[in-house]
Amino acid sequence: MDHTGHTNVAEWTAEDPVSVETAVTAFRNELDRGYFAVVSDGEGHAEQVHTLPIDAGLVILRRPIAGG
Amino acid sequence: MTDVAHTAPGPVIASSALPEVAGVHWRARVDAARLRRTGRAWTATTVAHVVPFVGAGVVLAVVEPLAAPVTLASLAHAWIIPELYAQRGANVVRPRSSTVKTAAAPEQRALGLLGDLVGHDARDLHGQTGLVLERGRLGVWLVGPAGALLVRPGGRRTHCWCVRVPDPELPTADRVAHLLLALRADEEGFATVANQAFSGATWRVRRRMAKPQRPALRAAAVAARAL
Numbered sequence: 001m002d003h004t005g006h007t008n009v010a011e012w013t014a015e016d017p018v019s020v021e022t023a024v025t026a027f028r029n030e031l032d033r034g035y036f037a038v039v040s041d042g043e044g045h046a047e048q049v050h051t052l053p054i055d056a057g058l059v060i061l062r063r064p065i066a067g068g
Numbered sequence: 069m070t071d072v073a074h075t076a077p078g079p080v081i082a083s084s085a086l087p088e089v090a091g092v093h094w095r096a097r098v099d100a101a102r103l104r105r106t107g108r109a110w111t112a113t114t115v116a117h118v119v120p121f122v123g124a125g126v127v128l129a130v131v132e133p134l135a136a137p138v139t140l141a142s143l144a145h146a147w148i149i150p151e152l153y154a155q156r157g158a159n160v161v162r163p164r165s166s167t168v169k170t171a172a173a174p175e176q177r178a179l180g181l182l183g184d185l186v187g188h189d190a191r192d193l194h195g196q197t198g199l200v201l202e203r204g205r206l207g208v209w210l211v212g213p214a215g216a217l218l219v220r221p222g223g224r225r226t227h228c229w230c231v232r233v234p235d236p237e238l239p240t241a242d243r244v245a246h247l248l249l250a251l252r253a254d255e256e257g258f259a260t261v262a263n264q265a266f267s268g269a270t271w272r273v274r275r276r277m278a279k280p281q282r283p284a285l286r287a288a289a290v291a292a293r294a295l
Contacts, residue, residue, distance in 0.1 A: 006180070068231055
């Protein structure tokens with residue numbers, strides 16, 4: 001998540017190794033910047049992921065939260 | 069919000085614990101039993117505030133009717149202190165005029181993504197109240213940009229938490245989406261990281277909320293009664 005509201009970091013298809021490699025690199029870079037990756041499964045459930053799930057339809061990168 | 073997208077759904081490699089919990093390692097993890105204990109402690113605190121002032125007021129009224137102003141002051145304390153606590157709880161979701169104004173375009177984009185994350189009803193309720201309704205295992209949540217309410221099953225008790233993304237320049241809808249995703253990833257971890265501001269009767273919180281937001285708590289209470 002960023003100040004633009006929504007940035008598309010990478011797109012890939014499993015059949016295209018170059019796009020996967022690019023997406024994995026972008027994914028790691030975002031994790032290094034402090035983002036957490038989440039795959040949302042609808043209401044009430046999401047999975048935190050540490051490696052790019054190649055088969056996931058959408059991976060969202062969120063910022064850390066803190067008590068107010 | 070940033071994302072990486074792919075065309076086909078499938079299994080994921082996952083770990084569900086919220087990483088932010090490590091930052092508050094001294095806190096016991098919140099679960100249903102802990103919420104019940106916390107709720108009882110808040111009730112006991114309220115009683116401890118109200119009973120002495122009411123008792124003092126009654127005794128004064130009986131012993132010295134001429135001390136009526138003091139009696140009234142004592143009864144006022146018994147009323148005001150619980151109201152202030154409830155106000156503190158309601159404030160976690162109160163809309164604030166931010167000093168940092170987000171441009172309209174990012175706000176709209178963030179709103180679009182948030183809309184994609186929730187269902188039609190939750191989207192409509194957010195449009196009306198600014199709060200996202202999310203059913204969880206601990207109860208029904210209302211998530212705002214800087215706080216969340218949890219209506220426990222049955223709908224009678226509400227817990228209020230201050231929780232935020234520490235970046236004031238993010239669009240409002242994006243901040244809600246961040247919190248929503250963290251909540252979905254680890255509900256108990258989310259409640260552990262957040263700072264509890266209040267726990268008490270849902271009606272006490274509702275009447276201290278901003279009027280446009282009250283329908284959200286009403287809807288959450290109705291949903292919680294069905295849990």
